[in-house]
Amino acid sequence: MPCDEEDENEDLNHCVATILAIGTATPEEFVLQSDYPDFFFRITESENLVELKEKFKRICDKSGIQKRHLHLTESILAGNPELCKDSSETSSLLARQSISNAEVAALGARAAKKALQEGGHSAAEITHLIVATSNGIRMPGPDLAIAKILGLRHDVRRLMLNQVGCYAGGTALRIAKEMAESGGISTRVLIVCSEVGAFTFRPPNEKHPDRLVGSAIVGDGAASLVVGCRDPRLDSSPGQLLELHWAGQFFVPDSEDDLTATLSEQGLIYFLSKHVPDLISSSVRELLPTALAASSKTRDLAPNDLFWRSIREGERDKLRATRETLASYGNMSSPTVLFVLEEIVRQSSRSGEWGVLLSFGPGLTIEIQLLRRC
Numbered sequence: 001m002p003c004d005e006e007d008e009n010e011d012l013n014h015c016v017a018t019i020l021a022i023g024t025a026t027p028e029e030f031v032l033q034s035d036y037p038d039f040f041f042r043i044t045e046s047e048n049l050v051e052l053k054e055k056f057k058r059i060c061d062k063s064g065i066q067k068r069h070l071h072l073t074e075s076i077l078a079g080n081p082e083l084c085k086d087s088s089e090t091s092s093l094l095a096r097q098s099i100s101n102a103e104v105a106a107l108g109a110r111a112a113k114k115a116l117q118e119g120g121h122s123a124a125e126i127t128h129l130i131v132a133t134s135n136g137i138r139m140p141g142p143d144l145a146i147a148k149i150l151g152l153r154h155d156v157r158r159l160m161l162n163q164v165g166c167y168a169g170g171t172a173l174r175i176a177k178e179m180a181e182s183g184g185i186s187t188r189v190l191i192v193c194s195e196v197g198a199f200t201f202r203p204p205n206e207k208h209p210d211r212l213v214g215s216a217i218v219g220d221g222a223a224s225l226v227v228g229c230r231d232p233r234l235d236s237s238p239g240q241l242l243e244l245h246w247a248g249q250f251f252v253p254d255s256e257d258d259l260t261a262t263l264s265e266q267g268l269i270y271f272l273s274k275h276v277p278d279l280i281s282s283s284v285r286e287l288l289p290t291a292l293a294a295s296s297k298t299r300d301l302a303p304n305d306l307f308w309r310s311i312r313e314g315e316r317d318k319l320r321a322t323r324e325t326l327a328s329y330g331n332m333s334s335p336t337v338l339f340v341l342e343e344i345v346r347q348s349s350r351s352g353e354w355g356v357l358l359s360f361g362p363g364l365t366i367e368i369q370l371l372r373r374c
């Protein structure tokens with residue numbers, strides 16, 4: 001459909017998918033990034049790997065992270081010693097799944113309660129539930145556990161996004177937009193992205209220096225959004241935070257081996273090539289014009305007019321919410337972009353009506369949303 005025609009239909013018939021509330025939660029415990037190398041090498045009994053520890057310190061220093069909330073405290077790791085071993089003879093899968101069974105739903109439900117409370121929504125209003133995690137696979141999944149904790153309706157339509165990786169927050173938003181716009185004014189979609197690093201914690205290994213990067217950057221957290229529809233004939237109200245005008249997904253050709261995560265007896269083994277930051281950076285430069293061209297209202301905007309723009313080459317100030325989120329929480333995988341959204345809403349006095357939300361993960365896959373402040 002030509003874009004002009006699409007906009008005309010949007011104005012006359014379609015409600016606009018709108019983020020109505022955001023809630024976030026983290027484990028109570030946190031570690032300062034400057035203290036983490038000593039903790040990590042001590043708890044995994046790897047103090048003899050002196051050079052590797054120095055490299056790990058350099059990675060932590062350059063990560064842009066100041067602190068991370070982690071569920072796996074010293075006492076939890078002491079109670080699950082198999083997580084601190086890297087031997088193919090030791091299976092840690094069941095221990096990891098057992099931690100995940102209890103914590104993914106509990107943390108996710110804490111974030112969801114905040115979102116419902118913040119927006120003044122009752123559990124009975126929620127018509128759809130999308131839950132994302134890359135921490136374990138269980139049937140029934142944390143979606144059902146979260147529905148029970150929150151007291152959602154028995155006919156709530158649930159969707160579980162398992163093992164999608166760090167872009168799952170963007171995927172959930174894209175699907176929520178489609179659900180809200182096809183369901184109409186009374187549709188309320190609750191998104192919950194929840195990650196506790198039970199599947200990815202592992203000791204340092206000299207043969208796999210890339211795994212040090214994961215150990216240095218991952219954090220735990222959960223974020224939840226309520227997405228509904230705004231009648232375009234009515235003005236937006238204070239409860240409406242951001243409109244979702246367009247959503248797309250892309251993969252970067254020939255990059256499928258640059259970021260992978262493989263389930264094994266030792267949990268989820270990530271591989272992260274050194275090319276990932278540059279591949280993402282150059283792809284974003286190409287994709288931004290595609291996102292802006294999707295609506296006649298943004299077609300004439302330049303990337304600099306957005307309240308958020310490209311990685312690395314962008315004005316540092318426009319990525320402030322992203323950098324602050326990374327500094328305070330690390331890379332929490334799926335909920336990270338939703339934490340960034342919360343920060344953008346908090347910085348509401350800042351300039352710019354339109355913005356682009358980008359999330360990345362294995363594929364390399366990129367999710368893009370074109371957003372407008374209400």
Ligand SMILES: CC(=O)CC(=O)SCCNC(=O)CCNC(=O)[C@H](O)C(C)(C)COP(=O)(O)OP(=O)(O)OC[C@H]1O[C@@H](n2cnc3c(N)ncnc32)[C@H](O)[C@@H]1OP(=O)(O)O
Nearest residue numbers: 055058062063165166209210213272273274276360361362
């Ligand atoms: C998991 C998902 O589902 C999806 C996602 O999260 S997608 C996004 C994942 N994030 C990334 O891919 C980015 C990760 N990288 C970074 O944050 C930074 O590159 C970094 C903090 C690791 C290092 O910062 P930098 O400014 O690049 O510093 P740089 O000096 O080049 O690297 C520091 C050290 O790390 C090493 N290093 C960096 N990336 C590496 C990698 N992927 N593998 C192995 N070593 C790596 C470098 O070789 C260097 O080692 P020495 O000090 O011994 O020379």
